[in-house]
Amino acid sequence: MIKAILDWFAPEQIQQQPQHTLEKATAVLLVEIMRADHHIDEAEEAAFRDIATQHLGLSAAEAQLLLQDARQTSEQANDLFQFTELLHQHLSSEDKFQLLCQLWRLAYVSDGIDRYEEHMIRRIAELLYMPHSEFIRAKIQAREQQ
Numbered sequence: 001m002i003k004a005i006l007d008w009f010a011p012e013q014i015q016q017q018p019q020h021t022l023e024k025a026t027a028v029l030l031v032e033i034m035r036a037d038h039h040i041d042e043a044e045e046a047a048f049r050d051i052a053t054q055h056l057g058l059s060a061a062e063a064q065l066l067l068q069d070a071r072q073t074s075e076q077a078n079d080l081f082q083f084t085e086l087l088h089q090h091l092s093s094e095d096k097f098q099l100l101c102q103l104w105r106l107a108y109v110s111d112g113i114d115r116y117e118e119h120m121i122r123r124i125a126e127l128l129y130m131p132h133s134e135f136i137r138a139k140i141q142a143r144e145q146q
Contacts, residue, residue: 022090023056025083026099027070029124033106035074037114047109051102084127096128097138104142 030051034044045067052063077083087099103124107117125135 025086031070031074036116036120043109100138108146
């Protein structure tokens, strides 16, 4: 009986959390900003594809597939940590700052910054261990680029 219970918890039996790529983790965070105000419009989708092609080096078709995959993953995810932890481990401080800028850029696309979008970006910045000053600097830089 005890052996059967121990066998149940053997490493092969425990489902591993799916591994995400840096691109997919970035895409999911972008989608989270798109979903924050409970309305995704065409301008946000176009901005996502633009960010994916310019900053992730994807083709237009790859960007569209990534958007679809990230939307599905975002809807099924129960936390952001699995994505932010991967990015925190592999991105430099400058890369994390650029990610914050892209999140702000996406938030500015729709009719101004929604309070839920700002809250979500703040949460992401905290999970990436970014100082508040970088959060504000990214916001200002994205606003100036709009």
